Every structure is written in C-alpha cells, then in structure tokens.
Amino acid sequence: MSTKYRVVVVGMGKRGMHHAQAFQANGRFEVVGVCDIDPARLDAAAAKFGAAKGTDALQVASAAKPDVFCFCTLPNLRSEMIRAGIKSGARLIAFEKPVALTTREGFLVRKLLADSGVKAVVSHQHRYGEHYRKVKEIVASGALGRIHTVYGTASGWMMHMISHLIDYMRWYNEGTSKGESPAAQWVMAQGAGRGKLTDLLPSPDYIAGFIQFANGVRGIVECGAGAPDVPEVDYWFRKCRIGAQGTEGFAEVLTGGGWRAVTKAGASSGGGSMNYDLDMPPYIQDIADWLDDDRKMHPCNFESAYAGFEIMMAFCRSAANGGQVSLPLTDAADEIELLKAHLADRKVLLSTPVNAKEYGQ
Numbered sequence: 001m002s003t004k005y006r007v008v009v010v011g012m013g014k015r016g017m018h019h020a021q022a023f024q025a026n027g028r029f030e031v032v033g034v035c036d037i038d039p040a041r042l043d044a045a046a047a048k049f050g051a052a053k054g055t056d057a058l059q060v061a062s063a064a065k066p067d068v069f070c071f072c073t074l075p076n077l078r079s080e081m082i083r084a085g086i087k088s089g090a091r092l093i094a095f096e097k098p099v100a101l102t103t104r105e106g107f108l109v110r111k112l113l114a115d116s117g118v119k120a121v122v123s124h125q126h127r128y129g130e131h132y133r134k135v136k137e138i139v140a141s142g143a144l145g146r147i148h149t150v151y152g153t154a155s156g157w158m159m160h161m162i163s164h165l166i167d168y169m170r171w172y173n174e175g176t177s178k179g180e181s182p183a184a185q186w187v188m189a190q191g192a193g194r195g196k197l198t199d200l201l202p203s204p205d206y207i208a209g210f211i212q213f214a215n216g217v218r219g220i221v222e223c224g225a226g227a228p229d230v231p232e233v234d235y236w237f238r239k240c241r242i243g244a245q246g247t248e249g250f251a252e253v254l255t256g257g258g259w260r261a262v263t264k265a266g267a268s269s270g271g272g273s274m275n276y277d278l279d280m281p282p283y284i285q286d287i288a289d290w291l292d293d294d295r296k297m298h299p300c301n302f303e304s305a306y307a308g309f310e311i312m313m314a315f316c317r318s319a320a321n322g323g324q325v326s327l328p329l330t331d332a333a334d335e336i337e338l339l340k341a342h343l344a345d346r347k348v349l350l351s352t353p354v355n356a357k358e359y360g361q
Contacts, residue, residue: 005028005029007023007067007070010084015123018280019070019123022281033051033053034046036055058084065089067091067092068092069090075200076101078109081093082095092121094123098201101335102334104333119291121301125300127171130271131272143263143265144248144261144263147246148216149219150170150173152219152221152242153230154239155225155240156239157224159199159203164240169242172242173213183307184211185214187211187212187315188209188325189315190318191207192226192343192344193205193347193359204224206227207221207319225348226349238254238274248264258271258272317329317333
C-alpha cells in the first residue's frame with residue numbers, strides 16, 4: 001500500500017482552500033492541520049477537513065508532524081513560513097508565488113532550503129492547463145523551427161503575474177530538448193507608475209523588459225498598465241498571452257482563451273482556460289510522485305521558480321538604476337525600496353481603457 005502523506009495548510013483564504021481541497025481529494029494525502037489568524041475561516045476549514053487547528057503555524061505543524069507544509073499567506077511572510085516548515089520536520093514545503101518580494105529575503109529563503117535539504121515547490125500550476133500544454137507540445141515537436149523569441153504579457157501587476165509569465169516562457173524556451181531551461185544571462189527593463197508600489201504585492205504599475213538567454217533566445221515581457229490588451233479574453237486578470245516564435249511559425253496560449261498557432265502546416269487553434277479544478281490535481285499528484293521518488297522532480301520545483309524570481313528582481317534593478325543587469329545576482333538588495341527611490345513620480349500611461357480601474361485613473 002502506498003504511503004499516505006500528512007499535510008498542514010497555513011492560510012485558509014481562497015488559495016489555501018484550493019490547495020487543501022486538492023490535497024484531500026488525492027488519495028495519497030490527508031490534511032491533518034490547518035492554520036489561519038481569522039477565526040471564522042479557521043473554524044470552517046477545520047470542520048471541513050476534520051483537521052487540527054490553530055493560529056500559530058509552527059505550533060500547529062509541530063503537533064501535526066506533516067510530510068508536507070503548505071502555506072498560502074501574505075507575501076511578506078516567506079522566510080518566516082519556510083523556517084516553520086523546516087522546524088516542523090516536513091519533507092516538502094509548497095507555497096504560493098512570488099518566491100519573495102526582494103532578493104534580501106529571496107537569498108535567505110534559498111539558503112534555508114538548501115541547508116535543510118527540504119524539497120520545495122512554488123505554485124505555477126497554470127502549466128497543467130490543456131492550452132498551456134498544447135503550446136508546449138507544438139514547440140517540442142519542432143514545428144516552429146528554430147525558436148528565437150519567447151514572450152509574455154499580462155494586464156495584472158508584476159508581483160501578481162510576472163513570475164507566471166517568466167516560468168512558462170522558460171518552459172517554452174526548452175524547445176525540442178527535454179533538459180533544463182537555458183539560463184538567463186542578462187536583462188534590461190523600464191518601469192512606470194508608482195500606484196502599486198504600496199500594494200500587498202508591491203510593483204511598478206507597468207514594467208517591460210528583455211531577457212537574454214544562454215541559448216541565444218530573446219525573452220520579451222510586459223506586465224501591468226501598459227501591457228497590450230488581449231481582447232479575446234474578457235476576465236481582466238486572465239488577459240495574459242505567453243508564446244514562442246520560431247523560424248517557421250509561432251504558438252501562444254491565452255490564459256483565459258485557449259491557444260493558437262501558425263506553422264508550415266497551416267493555422268490551428270483550440271480551447272482551454274485557467275481552471276483550478278483541472279490544474280490543481282496534477283500539480284498535487286506530482287508532489288506525491290516526488291516524495292515517492294527523488295528522481296521525479298516536480299516541474300514547479302523551487303530552483304526553477306527561483307531562476308524566474310532572479311529575472312524579476314533583475315528587471316526591478318534595471319528599472320530603478322538603468323542599464324543591463326547580469327545574472328545570476330550575487331548581492332542582496334531591497335528592490336522595492338530601489339523602485340520607490342528612483343521610479344519617476346508620473347502617472348502611468350494606459351494601453352487600454354479597461355486598465356483604468358486597476359491603475360487609479
């Protein structure tokens with residue numbers, strides 16, 4: 001009989017409940033503990049899952065002795081939650097993006113995980129969507145020829161959306177190979193608008209930049225108020241477009257509107273939309289598979305997410321200080337404070353009127 005893994009979930013808001021439900025629905029897991037500082041949410045989650053409860057993450061986890069410590073908390077608590085997961089004795093820590101808000105904390109998170117040997121995954125689960133996978137299939141087939149450009153755009157702001165864009169761009173940049181994504185060598189970016197710098201997910205209102213990958217492929221990213229509209233998608237937060245261009249065609253996914261491609265064989269398209277009910281189960285199953293066998297590394301493993309995190313932080317440094325920024329980053333900084341200090345105090349210019357509501361105009 002297969003091992004049944006014990007899970008503690010911290011943060012019982014929308015995403016925490018998504019995770020807890022997906023873990024409980026998979027026969028390889030049992031939710032044994034839940035934690036939240038909101039009494040009503042905590043009581044409801046404990047009753048739903050029949051789990052122990054508490055408002056202190058470390059206390060709940062220490063008592064429950066989980067195999068998996070999952071947290072879906074505010075982004076300013078990353079290192080605190082990572083420490084709690086490690087101290088609880090968990091074998092794997094699962095958490096929401098972003099990896100951290102600054103490299104000052106990101107470096108610490110990475111060191112804590114490396115020193116402890118605890119596995120970690122970051123929830124870039126959209127890649128399990130049928131439309132995302134279809135684009136990957138087309139890229140991997142070689143139908144686009146030599147890939148020269150990968151790109152991603154989103155109307156949402158940087159800390160909310162860009163780690164998703166970069167993760168899937170890096171995935172598509174694997175091309176026809178089945179190895180690791182080529183490393184980023186340098187980036188250059190510009191930022192505009194200060195409205196979202198005080199958000200819980202602090203960001204420029206608009207950031208756009210270029211990535212030079214080691215295999216010569218160029219990455220192009222736009223995120224926020226000035227990003228191009230995706231008129232085929234109605235739901236604002238799903239106005240995201242990620243794709244790859246090659247010498248013989250292109251293929252791209254729309255987060256809320258399917259996929260499309262043009263190759264030598266002609267034009268093609270299909271459906272698909274972001275759907276937690278469909279995307280979470282395989283993400284959770286891959287956690288079980290990695291716990292079962294070290295060789296079955298999770299596609300959303302921490303090191304992959306960290307590579308994307310470094311690109312995002314390098315974008316911030318470039319937008320604040322100007323010029324190109326080489327990778328990997330070797331010195332820790334507070335990139336949000338850099339942006340606050342250097343980003344011009346001018347209203348961001350919108351690409352489309354639908355962005356006015358979110359960006360204060």
